Amino acid sequence: MSVVLDPRIVDGAAESVQDWQAFCRFPTVSGDLDAIADAADWLEGRLTPLMDRIERFEIPGHGPVVVGFRRGLSERTLLLYNHYDVQPAGDEGRWSSPPFAAEIVDGAMYARGACDDKADVTSRLRALTLFEQEHPDGLPFSIIFMADPCEEIGSPGLDAVLAEHSALLRSDACLWESYLREEDGRPAIGFGCRGALEVSLSLTVLDANQHPSYSPVVRSAPLEMMRVISSFLDDDGLIAIPGFTDGALVPDEAARARVQELSLPGPSIAIEGIDPLQPHAIERLKERFIFAPSMSLSGFEVDPSIRQSIAAGCEARVRFGLVPGMDPDTCFETLRAHLATTNPDIEVGLIRTMKPAFSPVDTPFATSVVNAARTAFDGEPVIYEVMTGSGPGAFFLEHLGAPLISPTGTLRPAGNMHGFDEHGYVDDYLHHIQFTLELLRELDRSGFAAS
Structure with a gap:
């Protein structure tokens, strides 16, 4: 990869990765309220230096939606949506290392939730820290950082939280949890969701x-x-x-x-001698x-x-x-x-x-995301008109009115999201930080979608 990382990302790589590992060591399987509570406390501790205000909106039986608010110098607001619950580990005997040990092997960190979705949480926290350093007199726009405790089971109760606090959470654009790369390494950008x-x-x-x-x-x-x-x-x-x-x-x-322009999952999920794709033209x-x-x-x-x-x-x-x-x-x-x-x-x-959510591909926010991905990942982004995964995006469109886009993050097709040995590469994680930083800069230069 020929992209030159911000020197601060390189110098702080060890600390950034340690934060990623630490967050992955919380076994936050949806419904494990003790682990969810511990992770929420950890997250609040990381948000406190970056935010003016932190709220917890409790979803009974599932834990708190943790939300940080940072006021900027303009009327524009970017919402960063993440979740901190994970899928069950499944048969732990099939894992190369314990699913919540967050061990690094051959440049990859193995943990349940490594990419879905804890890499998003910690990489965005790091990028916000770097962006803040570039704007000592105040951020050019406001930030809302949201972490959902129960996305993996359909985000029950999140609709009510957004409806009740819609005025507080209203934003001009929403950066959704991240998407994966193409088989050939190109960045992919998903719009809306199923x-x-x-x-x-x-x-x-x-x-x-x-x-x-x-x-x-x-x-x-x-x-x-x-x-x-x-x-x-x-x-x-x-x-x-x-x-x-x-x-x-x-x-x-x-x-x-x-x-x-997109590539289909293929070699990374195939068994030798068996074509994993349905028998139709590509x-x-x-x-x-x-x-x-x-x-x-x-x-x-x-x-x-x-x-x-x-x-x-x-x-x-x-x-x-x-x-x-x-x-x-x-x-x-x-x-x-x-x-x-x-x-x-x-x-x-x-x-x-x-409910599915539709988000247009031709907004100024979309242009900013594409430009940032092109810079951070050194490749022409591939556009997914509808993100192939499901999520609570319709709640955000209904209550907050913000277009939502899911960019490439740390996950690759072979990263076993939801499977045993889920993993993400450290180098990809550092470029994930670079992308988020580039996007914040791009939004400062070019702006948001119209409200």
């Missing part, structure tokens, strides 16, 4: 597990469940539930052209990656005690990714209607919903 609909499915057709000799004449709950779940998709792998995709964003020709897959509503099966459970028996029942968990223009409540009703006609014995439960 929504989500997650449901449970349950089917019981017998009073108990039965001998397999009955299989020619009795119903099989697992087989029926599999057939119904298969009916959610057509032969092409697209959502086939009647009415489900009504209103989904239809890209224009310019957006279709831009999407061809151009078509790229368009689907950004604009097509999606479905994934995240759980399928049958009584583990059965060996050769016919299972009396089974349960499944299905997650749908929604694009802008879709409403999760409406989607849920179309799913219920579909189940009523395909297998009315299946009970469906709503686990969670999240």
Whole structure:
């Protein structure tokens, strides 16, 4: 990488990385209130020297939204959204080192939450420190630094926090948690975010597990469940539930052209000899990656005690990714209607919903983010019209009115986000700091999107 880092980033690299490690050592799995509280205290301690005011907005059962406020010399405000909860570590036996030890091996730091999302938190704190040093008479614009305690489970309660404190939190632009790089190392920039609909499915057709000799004449709950779940998709792998995709964003020709610049996950997630991608033309897959509503099966459970028996029942968990223009409540009703006609014995439960968020790619804020990424990562940024992950972005658009953009950070495609051995490279982390500093400078020079 040919980008020359700010000398202060180089000189302070050890301290910056130590902060990253320290924050990753809090086992802040969503719902672990003791770990969440300890991490919130640590974060408040780091924010105190940088902020004029710090607030904690408690979400009952999940912990505090930690928010720092720094008043600037202009009326403009940048909101930095992060979260400090993490996914469960999963099978710790598959980790190369303990998931909350935050050990550095061959230039990479391994920890649950290393990139999602603790690298964002600590790199942005460091960049703010450096930016403050450049403006001893006051920052050129105001900063709101927000850390969510429960993003990994859909940010329950955050909507209410933003609604109640919308006047205090109103901002001109929102820098979202970071996105990953392309397979070839180019920076990627995501706009808005997908929504989500997650449901449970349950089917019981017998009073108990039965001998397999009955299989020619009795119903099989697992087989029926599999057939119904298969009916959610057509032969092409697209959502086939009647009415489900009504209103989904239809890209224009310019957006279709831009999407061809991105790269698809491939070598970094592949098993030798097996193509991980669906059997369609690459151009078509790229368009689907950004604009097509999606479905994934995240759980399928049958009584583990059965060996050769016919299972009396089974349960499944299905997650749908929604694009802008879709409403999760409406989607849920179309799913219920579909189940009523395909297998009315299946009970469906709503686990969670999240509305999608659309943010335009042609605002002054977007230009500033692209320019900063081009400078900090020494490559032409790739534009994602809709960020492929889901998040509570719609809350911010509804209550705060700020366009939101997710820039490249520390994560690479092979970084195992949400998997075992999640990791980020120290060098990428230092460039993450450089990017955030460049963006703050760019916003000072070029400004924000209009309110």
